[in-house]
Amino acid sequence: MRILLLGVGAVGEAYCSLGVERDPGAQWFEQVVLADYTLDRPLKVQKKLNDKRFVVDQVNAADKEQVVAACKRHNIDLLLNCCPQSLNVSIFDGAFEAGVMYMDLAATLSEKHPADPYNKPGVLLGDYQFNKSGQWQEAGRLAIIAMGIDPGVTDVFAKYAESKLFDELEEIRVRDGANIYVEGYDFAPTFSVWSVIEETLNPCYFWEKDKGWYTGESFAEPEIFEFPEGIGPQEVVSIEHEEVILIPRHVDKGLKKVSYKIALGREFIEVLNTIRKLGLDNPGKINVKGVMVSPRDVVEACVPNPAELGHLMHGKMSVGIWVKGKKDGLNKEIYIYQCEDNQDCMRRYNCQAVSLQTAIGPIIASELLARGIWTGSGVRSPEEFNPEPFLRLMLDYGHPYKIIDMPIK
Template sequence: MSKVLIIGAGGVGGVVAHKCAQATAITAITLASRTESKCRAIAEQIEFPVATAQVNADNVPELIELIEREKPTLVINVALPYQDLTIMDACLATGVDYLDTANYEPLDTAKFEYSWQWAYQERFKEKGLMALLGSGFDPGVTNVYTALAAKNYLDEVHEIDIIDANAGNHGQPFATNFNPEINIREVTAPCRHWENGQWVETAPLATKQSFDFPDGIGPMNIYRMYHEEMESLVKHIPTIKKAQFWMTFSDNYLKHLEVLQNVGMTRIDEVEFNGQKIVPLQFLKAVLPDPGSLGPLTKGRTCIGVIARGIKDGKRKQVYIYNICDHEACYREVKSQAISYTTGVPAVVGAIMMLTDKWRGEGVFNMEQFDPEPFLEKLGSMGLPTVVVDGGEWAELT
């Protein structure tokens, strides 16, 4: 019997619960959140029996009590990145494997990096436990795409461009497709990219160009920003000389974001209002549309992929590996838009890899450290097929 405990009942948590119910490797599911009513609402959508529970993921003793009561084989963490370490602590205390979709960042500092979680390596190894970090799409599938390029298409990977496009439209004046607090912290952080053995820092969203996306999506503006998978990829694939991450943003999104920054609404430090301490960004999150409400409104597609360039048989070569996902098709299947779907499905596939021992180790791991092919085969059968464009003109993004 393979039982999973899912912690987090947002948009991604809903997709994870739906897709776990479809997985033959998973025989029992518990969905837990700070607000159990959210868990029950998701469970009611699923024919497979899903147990629910209330837990404060900031509280290690509460987490330990829940894990000891439910006795899962694996904990799938789709709560907030601030809670990664408390959940990892609880897994260590109870002897249970761990998986998440995004790396840790402190609540009071908009800085996300793997150092805090990599520091758990020896503790997980000593306990004979496995922690799989970043099993979403980016990070996650993009790491696996890079590993596939290194395994099958290039003798040496020298450059990667990770390119994430949301070519969808929800019709709202301003809304984020996942947790507004996390989204805005990420987008407004300084940009970093890897070049010639070091990180190069530039202003947020200062580098822009147009990219012609496949399958009829067409040209869109992409902006360079920092994203955590670059940190693990340049560590585990040391031939990489340059790594960049690019994301699309509409002019409307950027206009609203600029105004919100100018008036201080994206601040993450406390301010006093009517005798109370509030964090402006957390207040903004409360008044913006809930990303979970965007599912029935969103039309269009996402396109997320990796262009990898390097050497094959002594010659320069590139390969473009990507997925296209349709917002409306996702909503018909799991009542969610494609942003949550493309994060939630890889989390379940990563869980299946661990539960079936296709991916197994003791310690803390990133996705690119394992064989990419069984993961991508399962990912395709669960709704996110992979497209490979082998070769083509060496088209460097600057």
């Protein structure tokens, strides 16, 4: 399979490292074009990988015509979009026009409800993409959206819980947390600040069978969740995330409620609130002494680049779903999760844990597509595929999931 990897950030780099380790010289990972809006990162990653399957190219992902041309130039089978999700539209539409398969790690952006944003949903995450599913289906082509770790692997877990682990589902609570800290920095995010601002400062989402989707304030309903693997108890808060939109669409067995909460830490929440208070979350361009610039881009440029901090990070990251339901007539409450230790990731791949973990979703999905195990057409979410081969490959890749009993009080 010939892959165009658009956006060679920390996640793109981890994706390549996982592919190389998995299958040196494998046909399904035949060629990967490392493309970004400058050649700096592609060349850096190509040098690190030191493998003839990786070539580089310069593509402005905001320009659909450049995306189409790059797909054609390299005779691409699959376009993997690892750019900030604000660029999804031009890349997704470019893939369609070029006639290639498409995969991304986060869905197209939501829009707030114009009148009542903290109660009612407006445009949902991924609406733009799902609305074009008919076109993709007619053309016999496949797009998989939101195929990272979360969203992505969490959605695969949800489908697996429904199809194999439970007779009846009541509630799915996605719960992410880490005890990662960055040595020597007052403040250092472990993931793209642009994306963190987007998902945390939008209204948060909930779904209930009787009410459908509804929204709340950022950081709503804080609670303590006891993470496994020594991470321990963390305060988790509600933010906008794809799983709340995706899981209810294809997971049923009586499912009544879906929520997403993440451990951000009080300090990070204060920082995010201040960014909003000052208007620095604004993704649009403003005039600063005659120069047009986006305040959110400035914040991202000021903070340390999470792709470069892996060697200073310590701790573990756990991503999973906490499921409540029934099996064989008995109550069942489990946490299905994947956990990465940063030091392990640095040793194995010279990649930091958060981006390595995010890349598990797309690398396994790529292999399943290349080997004809996952097939189909239209615009699809991870719940729409057979979870079992995916979970087996998690073991083969050496990034296993675990299932533990965890009662919901």
